[in-house]
Amino acid sequence: MTLSIATWNINSVRLRIDLVGDFLDSHQPDVLCLQEIKCPEANFPYRAFRERGYEHILVNGQKGYHGVATISRRPFTPVGHREFCRKGDARHTSVAIPDGNGDILVHNFYVPAGGDEPDPEINPKFAHKLAFLDEMKSWLTGRETDRKAILVGDLNIAPYEHDVWSHRQLLRIVSHTPVETEGLEEVRQAGGWLDAMRHFVPKEEKLYTWWSYRAPDWEKANKGRRLDHIWVTPHLGHRLAGIEVVRDARGWQRPSDHVPVIARLAAA
Amino acid sequence: MTLSIATWNINSVRLRIDLVGDFLDSHQPDVLCLQEIKCPEANFPYRAFRERGYEHILVNGQKGYHGVATISRRPFTPVGHREFCRKGDARHTSVAIPDGNGDILVHNFYVPAGGDEPDPEINPKFAHKLAFLDEMKSWLTGRETDRKAILVGDLNIAPYEHDVWSHRQLLRIVSHTPVETEGLEEVRQAGGWLDAMRHFVPKEEKLYTWWSYRAPDWEKANKGRRLDHIWVTPHLGHRLAGIEVVRDARGWQRPSDHVPVIARLAAA
DNA sequence: GTCGATCGAG
DNA sequence: CTCGATCGAC
Numbered sequence: 421m422t423l424s425i426a427t428w429n430i431n432s433v434r435l436r437i438d439l440v441g442d443f444l445d446s447h448q449p450d451v452l453c454l455q456e457i458k459c460p461e462a463n464f465p466y467r468a469f470r471e472r473g474y475e476h477i478l479v480n481g482q483k484g485y486h487g488v489a490t491i492s493r494r495p496f497t498p499v500g501h502r503e504f505c506r507k508g509d510a511r512h513t514s515v516a517i518p519d520g521n522g523d524i525l526v527h528n529f530y531v532p533a534g535g536d537e538p539d540p541e542i543n544p545k546f547a548h549k550l551a552f553l554d555e556m557k558s559w560l561t562g563r564e565t566d567r568k569a570i571l572v573g574d575l576n577i578a579p580y581e582h583d584v585w586s587h588r589q590l591l592r593i594v595s596h597t598p599v600e601t602e603g604l605e606e607v608r609q610a611g612g613w614l615d616a617m618r619h620f621v622p623k624e625e626k627l628y629t630w631w632s633y634r635a636p637d638w639e640k641a642n643k644g645r646r647l648d649h650i651w652v653t654p655h656l657g658h659r660l661a662g663i664e665v666v667r668d669a670r671g672w673q674r675p676s677d678h679v680p681v682i683a684r685l686a687a688a
Numbered sequence: 689m690t691l692s693i694a695t696w697n698i699n700s701v702r703l704r705i706d707l708v709g710d711f712l713d714s715h716q717p718d719v720l721c722l723q724e725i726k727c728p729e730a731n732f733p734y735r736a737f738r739e740r741g742y743e744h745i746l747v748n749g750q751k752g753y754h755g756v757a758t759i760s761r762r763p764f765t766p767v768g769h770r771e772f773c774r775k776g777d778a779r780h781t782s783v784a785i786p787d788g789n790g791d792i793l794v795h796n797f798y799v800p801a802g803g804d805e806p807d808p809e810i811n812p813k814f815a816h817k818l819a820f821l822d823e824m825k826s827w828l829t830g831r832e833t834d835r836k837a838i839l840v841g842d843l844n845i846a847p848y849e850h851d852v853w854s855h856r857q858l859l860r861i862v863s864h865t866p867v868e869t870e871g872l873e874e875v876r877q878a879g880g881w882l883d884a885m886r887h888f889v890p891k892e893e894k895l896y897t898w899w900s901y902r903a904p905d906w907e908k909a910n911k912g913r914r915l916d917h918i919w920v921t922p923h924l925g926h927r928l929a930g931i932e933v934v935r936d937a938r939g940w941q942r943p944s945d946h947v948p949v950i951a952r953l954a955a956a
Numbered sequence: 957g958t959c960g961a962t963c964g965a966g
Numbered sequence: 967c968t969c970g971a972t973c974g975a976c
Contacts, residue, residue, distance in 0.1 A: 699976085724976090752975095753975080801976055802976095803976090804976095900976090901976085945976085
């Protein structure tokens with residue numbers, strides 16, 4: 421059976437529920453992983469999903485900040501949320517999707533943004549980000565390597581040179597500092613993950629999933645970053661069929677600053 | 689020449705500029721007096737008015753609160769704003785509209801709401817409202833009596849029994865307490881004004897211009913109040929041709945809690 | 957209920 | 967620039 425899975429930092433799912441509906445109608449992913457839903461589970465707009473046949477929903481939300489949700493038109497088993505860094509933040513959820521011979525485990529992450537100042541000594545938000553990466557690394561080491569698994573989300577780090585519009589100008593900007601990009605590479609390698617987006621798009625080619633709200637003419641300036649990611653374990657590597665970055669979404673009415681990314685897996 | 693003049697507490701002109709445009713397109717008043725524009729003059733959405741041929745605009749605005757604007761498709765001479773109660777509030781503006789033999793003076797007022805507790809000793813907002821009425825009375829006494837003049841606005845008082853859904857239940861509710869209703873009558877009589885709305889609608893008939901946001905089913909409950917008024921001097925009394933309360937406006941998308949009131953004057 | 961201001965966060 | 971929370975005002 422094939423599987424298509426999308427990840428999207430929606431920056432308030434309630435405010436943008438119509439955009440999400442349009443996206444599901446037009447792109448029909450099997451699974452949608454949202455980040456920054458910005459509401460507790462009780463206020464999640466379930467109906468818009470169920471109306472469209474997305475009846476399997478797992479929400480890890482909190483009031484006002486962060487929050488992730490995994491939504492699927494294929495049945496899944498909720499696996500649970502891990503609370504990283506003992507902060508009470510809703511930044512992770514996981515589900516297991518039956519897929520012929522065994523399940524595919526799907527991790528949905530929202531890594532802390534890290535504030536402005538890239539110094540953990542003076543910026544506790546940056547320290548939190550680095551601690552989160554450390555904990556991701558140890559928790560994921562060996563955990564899914566020998567299974568069929570997918571890790572998606574807003575990882576808030578653009579790891580490679582051409583994941584940002586200017587490597588040089590962003591080296592001291594949070595999301596592209598060496599301690600973060602190297603940290604994220606360690607997480608990826610420790611878990612044995614393959615970077616699905618870069619599997620299809622050469623590392624020499626610019627690839628973005630986020631454009632700041634502050635630049636009025638985002639399309640012309642095109643000062644983007646690749647903050648959103650889809651990783652798969654080697655057991656799924658041979659099934660990777662394609663990647664789509666829905667760049668158009670940045671130009672929709674009242675958009676999120678992130679766009680959806682979709683990965684398509686061939687049948688086993 | 690005929691003249692039609694509308695008054696509308698818009699509760700943020702920027703948020704509801706599309707509603708205002710629709711109203712102008714559909715009802716085509718010569719003059720529109722807005723209250724509670726809630727922005728300084730610099731942020732006033734002039735373009736939407738000019739695009740529609742309303743090229744004469746006088747704004748007395750302030751940041752976040754209150755603010756009035758008089759908008760006209762007929763030329764006028766700005767007369768100025770009076771600052772009542774030395775509070776720095778933007779609650780009045782006036783213009784003079786050439787009308788054959790002499791001008792028609794148009795006063796646009798936003799009287800303070802007065803808070804919840806109808807006791808000036810313990811509620812300074814109520815004291816301010818009463819002081820505002822006092823100052824209106826002395827300032828207007830004899831001032832326009834012998835001219836062609838119109839006074840419109842959100843006066844935040846429902847003066848007569850049938851200006852509220854329940855006279856008995858509102859006697860101790862701010863906007864319908866005796867000290868306010870009597871005070872407003874004194875203002876009206878001291879200036880020699882005629883109540884144009886009650887000129888057409890008998891005092892025994894319910895007449896409202898405002899329905900609270902808090903009542904979810906405003907139309908069915910119909911617990912309204914007549915807070916918005918159009919007064920004219922005797923020199924214009926014989927020209928009063930009709931009054932329209934645009935009640936529908938309360939049911940528009942994201943409405944103001946007040947609806948527009950339009951007065952039509954016949955040619956001299 | 958609905959607004960704008962202010963704030964922290966992105 | 968845009969979001970939600972909080973607040974005071976209506």
